[in-house]
Amino acid sequence: MDVVAPRSNGFVTQHLLDADVVVVARRGHPRVRDRPTLERYLAERHVVLRPKSEAEARLEVRRKLVELNRNVGLEVSNTLALAVVVSECGLLGVLGRPLAERFAEKLRLKIFPPPLPLPTVGVYLAWHRSRMNDPGHRWLREGIAGLFARARPGLAAWAVHGAPGGATREFRAGDPDA
Numbered sequence: 001m002d003v004v005a006p007r008s009n010g011f012v013t014q015h016l017l018d019a020d021v022v023v024v025a026r027r028g029h030p031r032v033r034d035r036p037t038l039e040r041y042l043a044e045r046h047v048v049l050r051p052k053s054e055a056e057a058r059l060e061v062r063r064k065l066v067e068l069n070r071n072v073g074l075e076v077s078n079t080l081a082l083a084v085v086v087s088e089c090g091l092l093g094v095l096g097r098p099l100a101e102r103f104a105e106k107l108r109l110k111i112f113p114p115p116l117p118l119p120t121v122g123v124y125l126a127w128h129r130s131r132m133n134d135p136g137h138r139w140l141r142e143g144i145a146g147l148f149a150r151a152r153p154g155l156a157a158w159a160v161h162g163a164p165g166g167a168t169r170e171f172r173a174g175d176p177d178a
Contacts, residue, residue: 019096
């Protein structure tokens, strides 16, 4: 699973959902008690995700956040690390809403809308086409898609079976998108 669908030869992708992006802060943050204004948001220090690839670095939401020239206090490699860091200190972070909601109770996070409009982030499941008909792999893919469907009830109809018009896509050599 990733926020960037692989465009490599032989991989199949399934779009699971588009997630709203939210700001997270620890409960009890001394300066962020409600939705921060853009000025207040930029005055705070931030923990940010290090992009894993050029494609991830080019995501529209990432570009918009970089353009803000935030005061970056720490860079981490994954969303769990970001959530844990935010829960333990005064840094702010940005996560997709489903993950933020999942972490909020256990990590004592507060969730706020961003102080400016931000695009959604796609979440994709990807696998090599050689595993397309593997029963165990299919079971795992359907289980993961089912978890997303339960987290977002409106997705139940297509998260497991594919969106209308085809939510899965295979990339082959010579494909202009590969």
